[in-house]
Amino acid sequence: MKRIWHHPQPPATGKRYWRSLGELEDRPEFRGWLEREFPAGASEFGGDEVSRRNFIRLMGASTALAGLGAASCRRPEAYIVPFAHNVEWTTPGKPVLYATAMPRLDGCTPLVVTSYEGRPTKVDGNPLHPGQRFAEDGEEKSTSGTDHFTQASVLDIYDPDRSRSFLNEGIPSDPSSFDGYLEKWLAEAGSGNGVGFLVGETSSPTRARIIRDLKIRYPEAKFYRYEVINRDEARAGWAAALGSERIAVVPRLERAKRILSLDCDFLGMDRVGGNPVRGFVSGRRAEKLAGVHDGEDGHKTYEWKPRGEDEMNRLYAVEAAYSVTGGMADHRLRMPLSQVLRAALILARELGVEGVEEVEPAGLNVERVEWLKTAAADLRRFPGEALVLAGTRQPAEVHHLAAVINEKLGAFGETLQLLEAPENESIPFLGVADLWRDLRTGEDGQKGIRTLISTTPADLLYDAPDNYRFREALEGVEFVHLGMNRNLSALAATWHIPAAHYLEAWGDLRSSDGTYSVTQPLILPLYGGLSELDLLLRFLGPEEAAVASDEGSWATNAAAVSTEAPSPALVAVRKTFEELGGEFSEGAGTAWNYALRDGFLPRSGYVPLEAPAVAPVRIRGPLPEPPAGVDSLEIAFQWDSKVYDGRFVNNGWLQETPDMVTSLTWGNAAVMSVATFKALGLKRDGQRIRVVVNGRSAYFPAQAIPGVADNCLMVAVGYGQTACGEVGYGAGFDAYPLRTSETTYFARGATAEVIEEDLILEADDPEANRAPDRDGKVRVARWEELALTQEHNSMEGRALARDGGLDEFHEDPEFSRYRGMDSHIPENISLYKPETKDGTPFNELDRNHQWAMTIDLSACIGCRACMMACQAENNIPIVGREQVLIGREMAWIRMDRYFADSGIAELEEEAEHTAPEDHAKRKELKKTVKSAQKAAKGTSNPQRGVGLLNEDHLEMITQPLACQHCESASCETVCPVNATVHSDDGLNAMAYNRCIGTRYCANNCPYKARRFNYFDYNKRNPLSRTKVGPFEVGNLYAGPFGEKLRSDVLGLQKNPNVTVRMRGVMEKCTYCVQRVETAKIAAKVAARGSADVKVGVDAVRTACQQACPAEAIVFGNLRQPADTVNAMKASPRNYEVLKYVGNRPRTTYLARIKNPNREMPGGRHVGQMTKHMH
């Protein structure tokens, strides 16, 4: 009898989980979206695209044109162009890896960069670097994990919209004219009176030395430092606490058993101190390997044992809006950003810190105070093993308080390393406020600064606080600007100089623990840019150039650079290297080469701070009041997980990667809690609101995300730029106009009103905060759909991402195998025999290799580094906002994000626990529960409805999902042309050139892991619009009449080992088949005359695995018993997604185990997201 599986009904009791409010409320549009094979519209023409009739007209024309091209069906003559001279280390067809480092706020990310024939194509973490090494269970381990900004940075080199030429007053000029200007300037500079240097944050010792030299050379010059997101508050906090400006802190999370974050998104955007993710995950393990036993024919059995409550770490998070850290937290407390200080004070008092006065818990209800007290009691139980982290954006007092608390907890030297940077690298800078003061005309009619030389990556005219009118102030000032993009500052500058990418220039950096790295160029500047060091050295005068030519011969030999003169920056860096090398000076060439090979200079880190004494905290002024209601909101200016502070606005990969929490692509929104959303009278995501704060106003689309602190608006900065490339133009709304120097990270007293009609503003309207349309007008519609990916490909009512508490895990370690339908599926008896005609089982076809993957949801933080790594490795194109809106995004990995609340379960429980005497209350509660259940009857989403949503007790879980490489893949059986077939080694392969685009496979994939190339996304510009006859259509729709990619440069980034797919073919995750095949070939080449062709232990790492900072993804060979993947598959937490479908996926998941403190408010419901599903 044929068995038909119906979708299970979600449970009527217990926790509920959802991906979006649409799903929670079960809106009709959501249902419609869900029930399609592809997201609605994905296979249709819609919106302002071409109508079917127009399409046929266009098709007719293009068919006619195709006939003209038929003469070219013969293969063209192709050429082989070898080098004229042999190039060291170059083997055609093989990549070369270079160690270097990427600058970031907190130091640098050590990298290994892959380069094919001189083109950098992929960046990864450097596992040799001390910052990437840590101890786990007494074993020394290392990681190559990075973050998504690092992964995406390689695309910036090839951005066709990058600044390509020198600009003089906005007009293209040439380098020699600038040289002329510089010569004249140097002659007149004198002691530097009226000269200002404006730089960004960096840890480069060479830049510090150049600044020192500049100070000597120009004693009257002034030096400023400005970036939107900076470490000023953290520095000030630590300086107040320890009396030193030079403190560097490195949290050792692998040693911490209890962690409390005060608005510190250390797993996501605020990765303080190197790579905190891996350390955190190592303390997060819910089980340990108790034994490995050798079984028959080389097989191994792995025995896992659950850890105790005190062996596994526990994370408390205090934050305003959901971040990935809050998502990982066992307990999360939502609070407005301004109130984190209050929380810190309560915490300090609870922990017995002296000198902290009683804090009035204004706006903190009893439960929240209780939350903090219980958390404090838990922290106190772990002296020397607890840690409190303060977020970079919090005021200095919070950092100071965190320092005091950490001292009290005995964290110094244990879970928090305190280091001190060398004195000569810590240079006092003036701030942006001083710059503003000095640029204004003084009483004597003179400006304090008459020449401003800016190398900061910030855009002074775009992102500076709005009360500083730099545009007016810079009039009459000679403004020399170095930058990667032609932004507003570049266009307004007297001289704009294109900046070199960090992979194009010599430089150096220190990581957060001080380890010194030389950053080396992988390619000459593509558009002839200068690095910051190069430019600043030029301002030191021709003497520096003389030094360069003296030492030129050495540098040329050592670095094997071309015959051109070495970059002055290289000479300067080498000088720093020798200063730091000390004992390595003997045979310095060798030490230098080692440093270049390994990417760092060993034992060059900062020195530990001896016996730190923490000064008591003094709170300045009254504590800020919490936002009272919708007429006095708090607005937070959030760094964005895509464009950061606006500098990555032209990076298409980042723009199209959904935000870590909101899942928003190609723009920003004012994010608020569901309660605030309703209180403002908003009904749909994407409705526009007008926000007024600080006497300024701006427009934003609204988006409701549960778990944001009430009466808070979270707005990402960096969007709505008018001077940027094609990618960033038109994306999002600018939040900087609302920001003043007093309110850098958040402002209070904001109001928001819903817009009732569509507005058309002039471009120079002060309220116009987005890029104007072609006609110069700025349009603000009442409603515009947000390009969200969270509702695409949703799956309903099934226990897909599974979680549990540690106590439950102890009771039944295998609980996750019986969640959802898996609790009652019968044995799978199939008529279909998975074997060949001669009886060989399919998974025995290759006896040496059977590939498989596990993803540990306990470790996965949802940071999206894997998505970006996949994009870079597998030549995945971007499709543009319009295509995302109709669900055609191409990312092979999608990051599912679910929220869960205790909903009715809590009410039921409350009714249960209400004293029997209190009849009225009990009755009331039961009635509510009943009516909610009744309302939900008959729908697939019972007990939905936001009315019952308790935003204080929420949970978030993320689950990366790509092709599962099923052993009985349902896609393979329906392909009419055998384009998707199984390989002998267990991969579900795609032969692109066989695919005819029927899309049956995607239709039949239960995981919705397949992506279709509706257009030539790789060949045609998906972002522009084209006029075809009388029609103006999206460029993709114009077919052969459309614009091709504007530049071949983008092709330089492509991985040569992966096919660039064309229109009309299906694609999906391949398990990085190019890496698998490369490893197999390497094994065969090494085997030569022997039959030992098995790939070594853990020898293949997929791109996502390599990039994962948490090492949640493990890939390996099932026929290699020592491979880690076999140990992971043996874990009791291992389960298959949609097991009852019977596809036998090769990718399996490990359930997330939380370590809840059941005494916390709401603690009873933690980690029970899927418990009631069956």
Add this chain to the structure above:
Amino acid sequence: MPQFFPRWTNTLPLKIVICLVLLGTGVTAAVWITFTPKYTRVGYQPGQPVPYSHRIHVGELGMDCRYCHSFAETSSHSNVPTAETCMNCHRQVKAQSPNLAPVREAYATGKPVEWVRVHKSPDYVYFNHSVHLNRGISCQDCHGRVDEMEVVHQAEPHSMGWCLECHRNPSKKLRPLGEVVNFDYDPASLEREAFYGDLMAEGHDAPELIAALERANGLAPSGSGDFGSLMTLAEKTFGETMKQEEVGQQLQSAWGIHPPEHCSACHR
């Protein structure tokens, strides 16, 4: 009696015949073209910017392929030599030859010589030289008698069917590793004792080799296991001199050669 067929049907048979003829011609032409060597470019012999002769360098002077194509054994790509490689010799030999002018110019200016590509796999094919050369497939198997070519031409079709033919029956092509660049290789010239001696030196013992031989030729397992009986058995099965069949069978078994036949081996 009314007419059954309307008037326009009068010309219908003719139209059908014309259509069928056209269709037939089309199909014949399509098959003709796609099945000819012309389509697969066998014999494609473009002129090169430098009249370099493989016949002189390899056939007469006896240069090893790997002197110029130096990365063929380590990389997926078999490189074409740089101008510098040519000049290693031609600084002394024929230093003034007008034929070598483009090479000298490239060497002096750094602007490379543009050689015309003869063998071109489609861009969705990821062929790897190193894995073939290191597992006993010779240059000659795909590129023909390059040592006899004055100007290089394509000798084999390089179509997918042609690739698979060998992937399904690798024993027809396998050679001892020392012979992969030898254009004069002849299995009959191999010493049987030396051949098996080499295999045993690689770590394969006599019983294993005997068993492989018996298995491949449908003989009953004898269970014998010394070198002498191996020699006797081989001579009895294949005759006095060695044959490709024997070499291929033994190498395939000893080296565990299982050429991949699934899509993802070559298409990614």
